[in-house]
Structures are given as C-alpha cells and as structure tokens.
Amino acid sequence: MQFTNLNDFLAMGTHGFYVWLSFGITFALLFALIYSSKRKNKQVKNAIIKRQLREKKLKKAAQLQKESISTSKSKEVSS
Amino acid sequence: MNPRRKKRLTIIVSIITAIGVITGLVLYALSQNIDLFYTPSEIINGKDDSGIKPIIGQRIRVGGLVVPGSVKRDPDNLKVQFDLTNKGEMIRVKYDGILPDLFREGQGIIANGILTESRLLTASEVLAKHDENYMPKEIAESLGEGHKIPEYSEEQLNNKY
Amino acid sequence: MWKWLHPYANPEVSYHFAGKLIPWFKYLTILLLSIGLVWVLLFVPADYQQGNSFRIFYIHVPTAILSLSIYSTMAVIAFCGLVWQLKLADASVAAIAPVGAVFTAIALITGAAWGRPTWGVWWIWDARLTSELILLFLYLGVIALHSSFSDKSQGGKAASILTLVGVINIPIIKYSVEWWNTLHQGQTVTKLGAPSMASEMYWPFLVCFFGFVCFLGWIISLRFRTEVLSRNAMRPWVKSVAELSEKK
Numbered sequence: 138m139q140f141t142n143l144n145d146f147l148a149m150g151t152h153g154f155y156v157w158l159s160f161g162i163t164f165a166l167l168f169a170l171i172y173s174s175k176r177k178n179k180q181v182k183n184a185i186i187k188r189q190l191r192e193k194k195l196k197k198a199a200q201l202q203k204e205s206i207s208t209s210k211s212k213e214v215s216s
Numbered sequence: 217m218n219p220r221r222k223k224r225l226t227i228i229v230s231i232i233t234a235i236g237v238i239t240g241l242v243l244y245a246l247s248q249n250i251d252l253f254y255t256p257s258e259i260i261n262g263k264d265d266s267g268i269k270p271i272i273g274q275r276i277r278v279g280g281l282v283v284p285g286s287v288k289r290d291p292d293n294l295k296v297q298f299d300l301t302n303k304g305e306m307i308r309v310k311y312d313g314i315l316p317d318l319f320r321e322g323q324g325i326i327a328n329g330i331l332t333e334s335r336l337l338t339a340s341e342v343l344a345k346h347d348e349n350y351m352p353k354e355i356a357e358s359l360g361e362g363h364k365i366p367e368y369s370e371e372q373l374n375n376k377y
Numbered sequence: 378m379w380k381w382l383h384p385y386a387n388p389e390v391s392y393h394f395a396g397k398l399i400p401w402f403k404y405l406t407i408l409l410l411s412i413g414l415v416w417v418l419l420f421v422p423a424d425y426q427q428g429n430s431f432r433i434f435y436i437h438v439p440t441a442i443l444s445l446s447i448y449s450t451m452a453v454i455a456f457c458g459l460v461w462q463l464k465l466a467d468a469s470v471a472a473i474a475p476v477g478a479v480f481t482a483i484a485l486i487t488g489a490a491w492g493r494p495t496w497g498v499w500w501i502w503d504a505r506l507t508s509e510l511i512l513l514f515l516y517l518g519v520i521a522l523h524s525s526f527s528d529k530s531q532g533g534k535a536a537s538i539l540t541l542v543g544v545i546n547i548p549i550i551k552y553s554v555e556w557w558n559t560l561h562q563g564q565t566v567t568k569l570g571a572p573s574m575a576s577e578m579y580w581p582f583l584v585c586f587f588g589f590v591c592f593l594g595w596i597i598s599l600r601f602r603t604e605v606l607s608r609n610a611m612r613p614w615v616k617s618v619a620e621l622s623e624k625k
C-alpha cells in the first residue's frame with residue numbers, strides 16, 4: 138500500500154486533480170459507451186419487433202377482407 | 217480471384233499507393249516545420265539535412281539537456297539562467313518564471329523564447345521533456361538518479377511581478 | 378485454406394458467434410479492470426520524477442496503443458470489404474469506429490491531464506499529439522459517413538475508403554517520436570527489447586492493457602450484433618432472434 142490514509146490517497150502527492158480527472162473521465166466515457174451500445178441494441182430489436190407486429194396485423198386485415206368479400210359473394214349467390 | 221475482384225483490388229491498391237507517395241512527399245517537404253524545436257547544435261550549425269538556421273530575433277523553441285552545474289537561480293526572485301547542450305554545442309537560456317516540477321540538471325528541457333544573441337535565448341516558457349524510463353524512487357536512488365522538485369520561497373514568489 | 382472462414386461470412390452464424398463471445402469478454406473486463414484499478418491506484422510505486430501523476434500512464438498508454446491497433450484492424454476489414462464486397466465488413470467497421478473514437482479521446486484527454494503536471498502544458502502542437510488528434514477526426518469521419526447516407530451499403534463504401542486513406546496516419550503516429558523532435562517521449566512498452574520500466578510497474582500495465590482489450594472485445598461484439606440485426610431486418614432468422622429476446 139502506497140498511502141497511509143484517505144487524505145494522502147485523495148491528494149496523490151500534489152497531483153490529485155490530474156489523476157482523478159483522468160480516471161474520472163476515462164471511466165465516465167467507458168460507461169457511456171457501454172450504455173449507448175446496449176441502448177442501441179435494444180432500439181434496433183424493438184424496431185424489428187414493431188415492424189413484425191405491423192406486418193402481422195396487415196396480413197390479418199387482408200385475410201379478413203378477403204373472407205368478408207368471399208362471404209358476401211356467397212350470400213349473393215344464395216339469394 | 218475473378219477478373220472483377222482483381223480490377224477492384226488493383227484500383228484500391230493503386231489509390232492507396234498514390235496517397236502514400238503524396239503524403240510521403242508532403243511530409244518530406246514539411247519535415248523542418250514538423251520539428252517542434254531546434255537543438256543547440258542545430259542553432260549553431262544548421263539542421264542536418266537542410267542547413268536552415270534560426271536568425272537573431274526569431275521566436276524559436278530550443279530543446280536540449282540542462283548542463284549540470286550551470287543552473288543559476290536568483291535568490292530574490294524567479295529569474296534563472298542555465299545552459300542547454302547537445303552534441304557539444306551550448307546555448308544559454310534566461311528565464312523569469314516558475315520552472316516545471318521535472319526541471320533538474322541533466323534533464324531534457326524545451327525552452328520557448330526569442331533568440332536574442334547567437335547563443336542566448338530569452339525564454340518565456342520552459343517545458344520539461346521527460347524520457348521513457350519509469351522507476352520507483354528506491355531504484356532511482358540506488359542508481360544515483362535522485363530527483364528534487366524545484367522549490368521556491370514565499371519571497372521569490374512574491375517578487376514575481 | 379480459407380474454407381473454414383466461409384461460415385463466418387454468413388450473418389446468422391457470426392451473429393451467434395459474437396453472442397457467445399460477449400459474456401467471456403464482459404466478465405474478463407470486469408475482473409481485469411477492477412484488479413488493475415486497485416493495483417494502479419493503491420499499490421504501484423510512484424515514479425521517482427513524476428510522483429503520483431505517473432498513475433495516468435496505466436490509462437493513457439493502453440488506450441493510445443489500442444487506438445492505433447483498432448484503426449489498423451478496421452482498415453484491414455475495410456480493405457477486404459471493398460475487394461470482396463462483404464456486407465459483414467461494413468457492419469464490422471460501423472461497430473468498431475465509435476469504440477476507436479472513444480479510446481482515442483481517452484488517450485488525448487488523459488495525455489493532456491498528464492502533460493500539464495509533467496511537461497508544464499496541457500497541449501502542444503508537436504508531431505505525436507497532432508497526428509493522434511487527426512486520428513480522432515478520422516474516426517469521427519468514418520462514423521459520420523456511415524450515418525449520413527440513406528443507402529447503407531453506399532455509406533459503408535465511402536467510410537471504408539476514408540478508413541483506407543487514413544491508414545497513412547498510423548505509421549506517422551507510431552514513429553513521429555523518432556522521426557522528428559517532439560516534446561512527447563519515446564516508446565516505453567512497444568519498442569523492441571525489454572520495456573524501460575521496473576517490473577513492479579510493468580505487470581500492472583499488462584493487466585490494465587488486457588482489461589482494455591477485453592473491453593474492446595465486449596463492446597465491439599455487442600455493437601456488431603446490433604449492426605448485423607439492423608442490416609438484415611427483413612430476414613426470417615432476424616425475426617426469430619428479435620422475438621426470442623423479447624420473451625426473455
């Protein structure tokens with residue numbers, strides 16, 4: 138251990154400001170990168186899922202329409 | 217490799233080579249300006265490749281080793297004078313200001329200032345150039361490489377202006 | 378000879394491969410960087426000249442070395458991508474560039490914070506510092522090109538060409554301290570032969586260095602997966618992958 142008490146550790150000789158500035162900024166940037174990478178991943182996945190749902194809905198709607206047309210046609214035939 | 221790929225490869229390789237050659241030439245043309253400083257021997261004898269010398273009154277940076285025993289500090293204020301050397305040539309530097317922590321005899325230093333005489337630089341800024349060797353205090357002391365940060369008395373600092 | 382590589386040119390295979398790598402890199406990063414942090418801040422002896430500001434070395438030097446290695450890797454991938462028209466290469470370059478930019482920024486900022494107490498200045502326009510700043514701009518240019526085209530493959534092509542043009546900067550950064558007079562000192566750990574530092578200072582450097590390497594592996598794999606997904610959004614395998622992650 139290079140330091141005997143907390144104050145010495147924080148002061149880093151006379152260079153506390155520079156040392157803590159470097160370590161602070163470095164880890165802030167690393168965590169920001171982790172956060173943004175994870176968020177972007179989630180965003181892309183959500184976009185894909187959303188589009189999938191929309192496609193399903195469209196398909197369903199198309200099918201319903203088809204069915205309704207065919208039933209109305211069959212009604213016409215029966216009448 | 218099919219012919220299309222081969223063509224692409226040749227195009228890319230030739231573009232890169234061209235850029236490489238151009239950059240090389242530009243750097244070669246600029247090489248004196250890329251140097252951050254003159255060494256004392258370059259001030260006296262001119263640069264190795266081009267022979268360019270700074271003229272008196274020009275603002276330049278000088279980089280060299282502080283000659284041991286040449287540092288003279290005024291006890292009353294921040295004025296200091298020391299010699300810089302490399303390859304046997306010497307330049308005297310006069311400076312009025314606080315020296316960086318790493319300043320010591322034998323240390324590499326860069327002084328930024330005006331060349332007032334052919335071997336005298338009046339510096340407005342002194343930077344310490346440290347080397348790529350790092351070691352703990354104990355090892356440095358066993359090698360006889362002790363280091364003392366320059367110290368200033370209250371009086372010296374107060375007489376700054 | 379290259380046959381074993383072929384399956385990895387398939388987006389689905391490489392997507393799952395990157396996914397398998399992530400936890401390894403992640404836990405190794407946490408392990409190595411926490412050991413490194415404690416070691417460097419508490420146990421490494423101060424330098425005889427620089428005192429405690431020497432601790433910045435353990436962030437500055439690994440990130441600076443890696444900022445060059447990342448760029449070189451990116452350039453090799455961009456080259457292969459341009460010649461063989463690999464879509465995955467674009468995804469890789471897009472994944473790597475932001476990480477490289479962050480590492481370069483860290484190297485520049487910690488360098489300034491280290492330069493102030495040792496040299497006496499935050500910044501000086503010497504060859505090493507200036508060329509490293511240009512490297513940051515190259516990374517930013519590659520990122521900008523990737524995001525500024527509506528057609529992704531065209532943006533990827535432009536970014537790859539810029540990457541290749543910028544390669545010229547790499548040897549300049551590396552050898553600037555030997556070719557020209559600079560304020561920046563010479564190489565400590567990357568020069569041939571033994572590193573010029575005491576072994577009790579060198580071991581923690583190795584720990585930090587490999588910690589940062591694992592961090593790179595982790596984040597690049599993650600970003601690579603994101604890029605592959607967004608470029609293959611219409612493929613059936615991507616749909617099932619997105620669904621699976623939703624269920625989790």
